[in-house]
Amino acid sequence: MRKYVHGLLLTLGLALTAQVLARVPVLSIVGPLVIAILLGMAWRAARGVTAGAVPGIDFSGRILLRTGLVLLGMRLHLGDVVQAGAGSVAIALADIVFGLLVVYGLCRWLGVEARIGMLTACGTAICGAAAVGAVGSQINARQEEVAVSTGIVALLGTGFTVVYTLVYPFLGLSSELYGLFSGATLHEIAHVLAAAAPAGSAALDVAVVAKLTRVALLVPVALLIGWWAARQERGEQQGEGWKKVTLPWFLFGFLAASGVHSLGIVPADWADRLVRLAYLLMAMAMAGLGLNADPGAFRRHGTRALTAGLAGSVLLSLFGYGLVRLLAYIQ
Template sequence: MSAALPHIPRKSLLPLAPGLALVAGVTALAFALRLLPGLHALSPVIVAILLGMALANLRAPSDAAQPGIAFAGKGLMRGAVALLGAQITLGDLGAFGIGGGVAILTAVALTLPASHAIGRRLGVAPDLSLLIATGSAVCGASAIAGANGVIRARVEVVSYAVATITLWGTLGLFAIPLAAGLLGLTPVQAGLWAGLSLHEVAQAVGAGFAGGETSGQAALAMKLGRVLMLAGVIAVLARSHGAVAKGPAGEKGPGVPGFLWVFIALVLLNSAGLLPLPLRETTALITPVLLSAALAGLGLTTRFDRLRSLGLAPLAQGGAAFGLIAALGLAAALWIG
């Protein structure tokens, strides 16, 4: 009798429903607020993360909502970035030439060891210090997850590192566009600064596109260049720890993320003129919604009490790391742009 029952996939989408419904509500509200008088100039991606943070700290989402929120903060972000490839050509990515590559290498190569040294000087545990340094230099939570495949830190250490990175990156999401305006930076310079400085892809892209299409594409180019450094950083960490970068079950650790390959494929197709106009127009409409939903998910996971319970030294390290990479990013943006 039981053999006749339909097979139910173990990875059902049903557990994601409560969290995705919450994220959808926050995203819809973010877009709706722009219809109010005086608020039309606000970017929905910034409003979405503000609303998410407010909700998370006023009343934490239920446990049932956590899987969907996590999926939004990571999965939807990756999907949005992948679709952005349909709006970009190789000419856009290569517009910054050798200077862009030097800026990316410099930002990662200086920030990671300097941040780790600051953490150790502040008395932060070695594994936590290294995770914060890696997340700050490369690509936030994704870099922390990849590095932990080698470091194998405790769960609470990883959670604290992610919380620290999320907080400083979120502050930077608002601070960099504001500071760029005050400093009189061009849209390209503002985008370069965001892409070279902010931790998460969604944060960098959100800050970049808050300044317009040109700024957003510059931010994306620089940020994805930093993401491409992840595989090399993990390889160096594996060698320094005398281990092979493997996951808990022995599988290989993450290299270049899959969404980046999709992005590259779309860029190549678009550069060759093989993407039809209706497809490019559709992705241009969908992408801002996905980005807003991704940032709403990140906001809904930002809890300030997690930082307070584990002390201030790692938080200070994260702040110092962000200050360093932001300074390097600004100098590079002024040089390249």
């Protein structure tokens, strides 16, 4: 284990720094995961990465990311998803499908590399950095591709959070419907919390449930994308891809943790501690990705992917707003 110590301590230090910086009011919108990846990139640019730190950095970027995703399941109470109602679940699912198809389609149309396009689409449509990490493992994405996509999604999510808070008074939505709109269309949980807060506690509660509904849908979506990627890579015929897809233990671990939390087996205070540990491990993973990221990758891939993500996010917001207005009309 000694060969991992140097790199693990480095990613831990960057992750803890990111969590402290995330408490600053302005930076809280960005969140600790994105700050961690930026700190990792800054460290690489300023200090470089020694050979002795590489094993621990790679361990953080792979194993700790998956472990953090499993523990993140302690944040999801499946009963909340059920109580949200069929309308809210349908809106979350429709937004995911729309976001995936539109952002990925725009990326490919603009000539963005397929894996970066898929990761950017998943981060936009589902749940930000967590979705990028989970799907990246399914499609064998390189670390620089994960870093590029995470940075794009973070930038877009932060910008749209500011826009949402500014346009909220003009949307003509009740606080609950605005919370549903925010939770069903914004990228990260941190973005959802920041955007919904000005509308009050009712909006915040609905927004969190809507966002966690999208998080719950990460598992089936990631499995389907993994199956699709396997078929694309191996050139298999229709219907044969399921036989060779590697089942991701961390996604099933996420569901298992959600089930344990939903059954109340783990006390609430311990569940909160495990969620905090999950974010620490994921922040270490993001720091590792930043330390391994090639700044040139952003210049090569980032501009077109950012353009596609921006256009897709605008369309997703308009689509989600239309669905929320339709739900209000039906009710």
